[in-house]
Amino acid sequence: MSVDSERSTTRAERQAQTRERLVEVARELFLADGYAGTSLDKVAVAAGFSKGAVYSNFSGKEELCMAVLDTIHEEQIEGVVAAFTADTDLDGRIDAFAAWVREKLGKPRWTALEVEFAAVARQSPWVAGELVKRHRMLVASSADLIDRVVADAGLRLDISAHKAAVALLSLGIGLGAMRSLDAELDVDVFAETMRALLRSSTSA
Amino acid sequence: MSVDSERSTTRAERQAQTRERLVEVARELFLADGYAGTSLDKVAVAAGFSKGAVYSNFSGKEELCMAVLDTIHEEQIEGVVAAFTADTDLDGRIDAFAAWVREKLGKPRWTALEVEFAAVARQSPWVAGELVKRHRMLVASSADLIDRVVADAGLRLDISAHKAAVALLSLGIGLGAMRSLDAELDVDVFAETMRALLRSSTSA
DNA sequence: TGTTTCGGATACTATCGGTATCCGAGTTCC
């Protein structure tokens, strides 16, 4: 346990920095070129390391990408919650959320990565398990959020909040996937469908 | 131009048979193990040929998979049209369609392949272009179908048939992708969302 | 200061998509 105040970086800190830098660079490359299109060597070199650094910080490509996605998810959730807790009425909140969706699905590099990585799960039980965990968590939080927002507006959904959450997430994923293929696809479909879902609710 | 009635197979016929057999075997393997999980060598050997046979019938793995997907699409479209032209009222048709969706999304090997292959498009302009062509065709036919069915029932959608088609397709894709990860996912969400979309229509 | 630990580098292997080349049966033309 050194007390050398000069060397500001202990070994663990250095490794943490390395890991962070790798995730940072990998995030850019994965988003730009996709999962398959990004080799670990490219990531390592772009970060100023060798492939060995990747493997001593992650079990492999899958875990690296999972770490990248986790940083992305954090930001996305933040954005959604912000939209839905905006200090207006339900319509205003839906508008804010729709705007967020439009922005995120408009440049769909993120959803494309998400979908591509989900495909990897087919070959990797570990990825499948981790994604299911995150997915269930996401559905549960979304359902909670929907419940709160709808109750806040004095309504009661005809469909369960859980099902609404699944529908909206699926729609977002599917729309993102299609949009990443076809740039001309109209993304406003999401907002309209959401309104249709919420319209089928009665005042509590 | 031989008139030998005994040799039933000319060279072109043989090649067509080879191609057909390759697609057939590839379809099984792609559906079972996914795109990435299926090597061309496996396909060739399982079909009783060598990799050379694949490359003299297809430009590569992508074209082979596209051929496989085309055979699948043909069957799927048939199923959907059958459901929606069943000789009952709108509710009955929706029920038939919902049942079809439940069956197809329940064992989601097909949607998983679809989504995985869509991810390939990111690295391949050719795949992207071909998929966009098919996708637009599918949206257009679906919109037509919806238009006819809704008009048949004496209704008028609030949302455009085109947008409804995009929404339903996206939802199906997204739900299929999620379902292929999480076997416990409730697929009936699709039917409920579809009803919510159609409920937001007024009698013409 | 000698010893141990371990993060990261280097060298190597295996897999797989794709290319170049070859062979021989089927086709054509005289």
Added chain:
DNA sequence: GGAACTCGGATACCGATAGTATCCGAAACA
């Protein structure tokens, strides 16, 4: 009917890349 040619499919090879085995040197420790 036989010589010349065509081309579907086989074989051998290349390049990229995920993953593994091993090594090195500096930090941590006693």
